Amino acid sequence: MSDPPLVPPHEVDPVRLGAYFALIEVTSLLRHAIEQQLHEDGGLTFVRFQVLMRLHRSPTGSHRMTDLADAIVVSRSGLTYQAGLLEKAGLVARSPSPDDERGVTITITDAGRALLGRVLPGHEEVVGDLLFEPLSRADARALADLLAPVRDHMRAAPPRSASRRRARPTAEG
Template sequence: MTESQWLNQQEMAAWTAFLEASHLVERRVEQQLRDQAGLSHPQYEILVRLSDAPEGELRMTELAEKVVTSKSGLTYQIGRLEKAGLVHRRTCPSDERGVHAVLTDHGRRKLREAAPDHVNLVRSSLIDQLSAEQLTTLSEGLSTVAHKLRTGETG
């Protein structure tokens, strides 16, 4: 085992700025979605992913990967969305062990209603706070981190 290398001043500043900004934005997004749409942020993201999928459905394992959650966490959220009539589950036609989450018409309407306020909040809380250059740097940097974490390229 190698000895830990402490963060230098620049690295610590980047880490703490990332934590503070991500927590503040997430808190605002979560509150706005709950107050205005009756959804949690994970539930909203599930609806978005299903809306973007062909025919509005995805296999549960693929959906869990896309929203970066555990299978049990996704199952819980899908259960809540099902009770609200926003999604339903169906058996995978090619593999009876597989289950698909399917966006309902009610789910599509809910997403259309919630999206404008959500996008306005994302804009005002994050996007509009940064220059085009900063957005590019942020996007490229965080995409690199996500890719390396997904592929196991980190130490």
């Protein structure tokens, strides 16, 4: 008995496939270079840098932990772990949220701002050299204009960190 004939894969639009793989490759290469620079210049991981930057850019220097987890698309437990490491290093402080008794607020410290001051020049250089050097200003604007609706579309569904937690099964059933 012979094997059944192979079913051809679903036809994929080669333009879309090419765009997808180009985006994935660019993102991977850029993130690798950024992670290397952040580690060398400040001993930071990419996630810790994102936390510090979101706090730094906030008018108050603070965010609710849940909101921050959603913003950087990391699990709540993952952010709690990262925030603990940042707090231990004196780069952030955590406190009860003033408007939510169960919530926690995270705030950047002066030491966190100083560390950002040390790593940002190298970060801007890496991003500028790798991402923006081959693009004109009009190309960069077009790239931002193309990515904004994609980002907004993806953000329309809550990130996993914001999804309601499933109830854990109890011993009774």
